[in-house]
Amino acid sequence: xxxxxxLSPARTPLLSLSEVSVxxxxxxxxxxxxxEVRSGEFVALTGPNGSGKTTLLRVAxxxxxxxxxxxxxxxxxxxxxxxxxxxxRVAWLPQEERPMDDVSxxxxxxxxxxxxxxxxxxxxxxxxxxxxxxxxxxGLSDRRDxxxxxxxxxxxxxxxxxxxxxxxxxxxxxxxxxxxxxIAFQLDLLHRVRRLCEDGTHAAVAALxxxxxxxxxxxxxxxxxxxxxxxxxxxxxxxSEELFRTVWGVSGELRVDARTGxxxxxxRLTAETTASRRAxxxxxxxxxxxxxxxxxxxxxxxxxxxxxxxxxxxPLNLLDTDAQAADELGIPYPAEVPFAPLGETVRARHRExxxxxxxxxxxxxAVGPSNVANLEDLRPYVPAVPAYILSADTIRGRDFSxxxxxxxxxALVGQGAVGVEGIAEVRKLLRALVPELGSxxxxxxxxxGPPRATPQGEDR
Amino acid sequence: xxxxxxxxxxxxxxxxxxxxxxxxxxxxxxGLFPANPCAPQPINSSACQALIEIVWDARLxxxxxxxxxxxxxxxxGGTLQGVFRNPxxxxxxxGISAGATVGAALIFLLAIGTANANLLVPLFAFIGALATxxxxxxxAQSRRATTETLLLTGVAMNSVLSATLLVLLxxxxxxxxxxxxxxxxxxxxATWGRDGIVFAGLAVGAVFxxxxxxxxxxxxxxxxxxxxxxxxxxxxxxRLVLLASFVTAFAVAFAGIIGFVGLxxxxxxxxxxxxxxxxxxxxxxxxxxxxxxxxHDLSQLVIPSTELPxxxxxxxxxxxxxxxxLYRRRPTSAEGTG
Numbered sequence: 001x002x003x004x005x006x007l008s009p010a011r012t013p014l015l016s017l018s019e020v021s022v023x024x025x026x027x028x029x030x031x032x033x034x035x036e037v038r039s040g041e042f043v044a045l046t047g048p049n050g051s052g053k054t055t056l057l058r059v060a061x062x063x064x065x066x067x068x069x070x071x072x073x074x075x076x077x078x079x080x081x082x083x084x085x086x087x088x089r090v091a092w093l094p095q096e097e098r099p100m101d102d103v104s105x106x107x108x109x110x111x112x113x114x115x116x117x118x119x120x121x122x123x124x125x126x127x128x129x130x131x132x133x134x135x136x137x138x139g140l141s142d143r144r145d146x147x148x149x150x151x152x153x154x155x156x157x158x159x160x161x162x163x164x165x166x167x168x169x170x171x172x173x174x175x176x177x178x179x180x181x182x183i184a185f186q187l188d189l190l191h192r193v194r195r196l197c198e199d200g201t202h203a204a205v206a207a208l209x210x211x212x213x214x215x216x217x218x219x220x221x222x223x224x225x226x227x228x229x230x231x232x233x234x235x236x237x238x239x240s241e242e243l244f245r246t247v248w249g250v251s252g253e254l255r256v257d258a259r260t261g262x263x264x265x266x267x268r269l270t271a272e273t274t275a276s277r278r279a280x281x282x283x284x285x286x287x288x289x290x291x292x293x294x295x296x297x298x299x300x301x302x303x304x305x306x307x308x309x310x311x312x313x314x315p316l317n318l319l320d321t322d323a324q325a326a327d328e329l330g331i332p333y334p335a336e337v338p339f340a341p342l343g344e345t346v347r348a349r350h351r352e353x354x355x356x357x358x359x360x361x362x363x364x365x366a367v368g369p370s371n372v373a374n375l376e377d378l379r380p381y382v383p384a385v386p387a388y389i390l391s392a393d394t395i396r397g398r399d400f401s402x403x404x405x406x407x408x409x410x411a412l413v414g415q416g417a418v419g420v421e422g423i424a425e426v427r428k429l430l431r432a433l434v435p436e437l438g439s440x441x442x443x444x445x446x447x448x449g450p451p452r453a454t455p456q457g458e459d460r
Numbered sequence: 461x462x463x464x465x466x467x468x469x470x471x472x473x474x475x476x477x478x479x480x481x482x483x484x485x486x487x488x489x490x491g492l493f494p495a496n497p498c499a500p501q502p503i504n505s506s507a508c509q510a511l512i513e514i515v516w517d518a519r520l521x522x523x524x525x526x527x528x529x530x531x532x533x534x535x536x537g538g539t540l541q542g543v544f545r546n547p548x549x550x551x552x553x554x555g556i557s558a559g560a561t562v563g564a565a566l567i568f569l570l571a572i573g574t575a576n577a578n579l580l581v582p583l584f585a586f587i588g589a590l591a592t593x594x595x596x597x598x599x600a601q602s603r604r605a606t607t608e609t610l611l612l613t614g615v616a617m618n619s620v621l622s623a624t625l626l627v628l629l630x631x632x633x634x635x636x637x638x639x640x641x642x643x644x645x646x647x648x649x650a651t652w653g654r655d656g657i658v659f660a661g662l663a664v665g666a667v668f669x670x671x672x673x674x675x676x677x678x679x680x681x682x683x684x685x686x687x688x689x690x691x692x693x694x695x696x697x698x699r700l701v702l703l704a705s706f707v708t709a710f711a712v713a714f715a716g717i718i719g720f721v722g723l724x725x726x727x728x729x730x731x732x733x734x735x736x737x738x739x740x741x742x743x744x745x746x747x748x749x750x751x752x753x754x755x756h757d758l759s760q761l762v763i764p765s766t767e768l769p770x771x772x773x774x775x776x777x778x779x780x781x782x783x784x785x786l787y788r789r790r791p792t793s794a795e796g797t798g
Contacts, residue, residue, distance in 0.1 A: 063684055087690030094688075100545060100680055101735040107677075114678050115690030120671040122738070167689070 012075040013038050014171040014203045015060055015090070020069035022055050022227075029055040031227040032069065037205055039170060042197040044214030045207045047224035048248055053207035054095065056224065057173045060205070062086045073171065087115035091164035093157075095175040095207075102147030105159055109135050112166030134165040138192065154185035161189060165196070172196070174206040178213065190217040211248075212264040215239055216257075223247055239263045268328045284434060286356045287312040289385075290331075291374050292363030295321035300363050300390075303423050305329050309430065312353040314374040315346045322365075341370040350377050359433060360387040361426055362417075366398045367405035375408035383416030386433065388426050392419035467523040467753060470760045473514055476501070483515045521650035525714065526756040526770070527749040528658045529647070530721055532711035534748025535666055537722020538729065538741045539704040542676040543697050544600060547727065547785055548611055551708040552719035554596055555617030556589045560705075560712040561642045562621050563588015565628045578657055586709035592617050593705045597698070642716035645771020647756055654714045661710030666745065669703050673737040676700065680735070718771045720778020721748045727785070 015037040022030040030052045037043050045053045058064040059071050062078040071078045073089045081089070091112070099108065112134065113127040135144055138158040143151065148159060157177060164172055174193065178186035193204045194217050208214045214221050215235035223231040223238070225247045231238045244252040244265050252265040288304060290297050291314040298321055304311055313333035316323040317340070326333050334349035336342055342350075354360070360378060367375060378387065392409055399405040413419060420426055468480050479498055486497035498508035533551060540549035540556075551557045564585040599613040625642070675696045678686045683693035711718070725748035726740060732747075733739040752770065755777070759768040 061688055063687060083687055083692045084690040087688060090688075092685070092688040094685060097681065097685060101730075103680075103735050107736065111678055111681065111689055114674070117674070122674070 011038070013072075014074050015205065016070075016072045017056070017059065017066075018070050018072075020056075020059055020066045020071055022052075022059060022064060023067045028227050030059070030066070030224075033224075033227075033229045035222060035229065035232070037171070037203050039203050040197055040200045041203045041220060042194050042218045043203070043205045043220045043222055044218035045205055045222050045224065046209070046211050046214045047230075050226075051224040051247075052227040053224055054175055055227075057092070057175050057205065057207060060173055061090060061092055084115050087167065087169075089169055090171045090173060091167040091169040093160050093164050093172070093174040093177050095179060097160060099148045099156075102149040104145055104147060105135065105140060105151070105162075106131065106144045108148050108159055109162045109166050112163040112168075115167065130168065131162075131166045134162040135159075137165060138162045153180040154182065157181055157185065157189060161192065170202050172202065172204040174204060176207055176209060178208065178210070186213060193217070211239070211244070215262055215264060216260070236261070236263050239265060241265070284309065284358045286310075286358040287353075288359045288361060288430060289353055289357035290314065290361045290363060291365075291378065292322050293317070293320060293365045293367075293371050293374070295325075296363040296365035297322040298325035300361060300423055300426070301325050301329050301331055303427060304361075304430070305331075307427060307431070312357060314353075314377075315342050315350050315371070317371075322363075339370070342373045347373055347377060350374070354378070354381050354385070357381070357385055359430060360385055360417075361430075362387065362389040362392075362409075362412075364391040364394060364398065366400060367395075368400040369402070369404070372401040372404045372408065375405060375412070378412060378417075379408070379415065382412055387412060387417035388420050388429055389413065389417050390420055390422065390426065392417075464523070464527075464753070467526075467757050468515055468519045470519075470757050473511075475511055475515065479511065480515050483512050484520070487512070487516045517651070521652050521655050522647040522756065523753065524652075524655045525647050525650040525658065526753045528655060528662055529711045529715040529718060530725070530748035530750070530752030531745035532658070532662045532665070532707040532748075533718060533722040533752070534725035534729075534744040535662070535669055535741055536704040536708040536711070537748075538726035538737065538744040539669055539676065539700050540722070541726050542679060542737055543700045543704070544610060545680060545682075546610060548723070548782070550720065550723035551589075551704065551711075552717060552722060553611065553618070553782070554592070554614035555621055556592050556596075556705055556708050557712050557717045557719070558618050558621035558625065559592025560585035560589035560709045561717055562624050562628070563591070563709075564713055565625060565642065569628060578654060582657060582661055582710050582713040585713045586706055589705035589709045589712070590702065592621070593701045597701060642712070644769035645716040645718040645774070646767075646769035647715055648767070649714050658710045658714060662707055665703050665707035665710070666741075669700070669707070669741060670738065672696070672700060672703070673741055676737040677735070716769075716771060718752065718774055720774045720782065721752050723778060723785075724748075724781055725751060727781075 013036040015035070017033055017035040020030055020033045021028065033052075033056060035056070045056060047053055055064065059066050060073070060078065062081065062083070065079055073081060073086065078086065109131045110123055110127065113123055113131060116127065117123065132141075132144070135141055138161050140155060140158055140162065143155065148156060151159065157180065161177070172193065177189055177193075181189065190206070190213065193206065196202050197204050197219075206214075206218070211221075218235065220233060221231065221235050221238050222229060223243065230247060231243060239254060241252055241254050244250055244267070250267050252267040254263055254265055256263050287310040289312045290300050290304070292300065293314070293316055297313065301311060301313070301322070302325070311329070311331045313322070313326050313331050315334040315336050316326065317336050317338045319338050323333065323335065332353065334346040334353070336346050354377065360381065362375070362378070381387070389409060389412060392413055395406050395409045418429070420429065468484070469475070469477055479501060482494050482497040482499065486494055496508070498511055503511075536551045536556070537549070540551065540554065541547055543549070564581045566588070567580050567584050595617060596610065596613055600610055602609070675691050678689050678691045679693055679696060681689070686693045686696075725744040728747045729740045729744035733743050752774070755773040756770045759770045759773045762768060
């Protein structure tokens, strides 16, 4: 009855965009986007920040005329429809709506009836019934008389959903509806929208940051990247590690929820970005060797990777936190089976890595009889290779090797290893090793930023 | 109600309540009852005629005008606060009243048709008000418009227009006192005929505003949400500002610039009935009418045997209220992209 059923055949898409481009001055916010949404569909619109999700929704709402292309609501061009006609075809849940006045929930939802009222008439009992039903469907019946300013963020979001429902349009556009909600409300709200679409006459398009949430609830996932539609299809067909990497620049692992068969992506640390920086070239002739274990080295791996240094690591036991971090960041290390003392092959491999290292960083790790060799193996290389020991003064508290670790540390310091306070200081000292950064910073090479753009020097 | 009963009694000439009542009855019954309204008092018929004139031709029209003007300003203020989504909007503060006054004063400057002045004055006042409102709408349209922009535009308009008015006052070509009334804001000029004109203007404006009040509610949600709910924010805004200017023009035409009624009354109304403009506007009108009537009465009582212009009174009450609103304003309230 609403949205032009008698006018258009049932198969007419509720929303169709063809070749829609939007430019703000020189910047293209949408580039030739094609999209059709038919009744019964729940389409998740996702993509990184600034990819054009909100712009797309605003075009569909008629808030923003497309620079090129056509946007149609149930067969008719959006720009050709009057504002009240549009409001009968599409309802909107804005990303952020801050009510000014403490209007009651009931009245706020009743605003959704606005497009149905004749110019100079008030709400009828039918309008009230419809609003009450909408309030009930979002589970807020007991808060009908509360002021909207008293509500929690989640409740307010549900009020907005109720208002959109009261509008009785067949198409619902939601802009980050879950942005300010905790996980329970996120699931609840998306579940309600999904149920609405399942009746076959409604359709919803929701801009969602969270790709996994999108995959969990939507029939179709549409991914935008820099204004371009890059992917459109059912979650299990379109989600891929490749997509995650190319669109978001994050490497991840695709897994499948065993109960639902729905794929989800598990992001890794920022290995991808560090790898690309490494590819740009480093300024040091060799890797920086980090000695650690038990998780003490992970933050150092992370920090130095971000700075663009190539790293290697001391022998680590498989399943050790540091070993996992090294795996994720692609840092080579000699692996030992869990809980075993370091074997001779592993130590030989350690020495190989040390041969190539241009600096050594010792993490404040707990040292036991099984890994004290990691400290002892350093001795032949210090001070030829500059060594930095984090929190050397706390070694006694971390020494579970009966004093061997303390003796090894003291020996290293005696040989010229430098004791440092924290990661920030290590970063600073390591940057000083880079000739371009240490003395006279060149134009183009930021003294604080990671060494990236400058070409490889003959630093020896 | 008590104010309505009390108002005819106050003025620079002391007239006993009984006499006032008798005069009113006398006039309402076309002189039939009581035949001699001044009866218990030992005064002759010409003195009695003077009393009749004071009560019937001066006090009562002024009282009615106070009610009408108070209601009209409250309607205009409530509407402007809604349109600009700003609790500080008011026809006086935004310079619309001053614009109306300058528009009306043009009649005297151009020395056109004094015969129809009673009708021409509101018309020219409307033109002046509309021109001022147009400038403010342009200012409000700018992307960076905030409460401050809006109010400062109003202040700027106000001072330009007040200066213009002073020029007109000094070079008053017809020596007409009305420009002075306008400047001070007074109800001296009230006659039954003028009351009728103001009533007609207010009635027309009020009907349209009340019919449009539902849109005013939706506009509170912001222009984009309003649009998504089927209300054209720009068109509604233009129409509502036009209507507010219209009722302001009628208020200003014969009572001059009376400030702060349009600011205070809607706030009181919101306290009483909530945020639905369909209720806020009429209640504000009642509050504005009562407030201006009270101000009118007090202005005649404060200094015995002198009438202070009522605008001075409302300014004394209104300014502290304005400052209070300015400080109480929540910083989070969405402002002025209206």
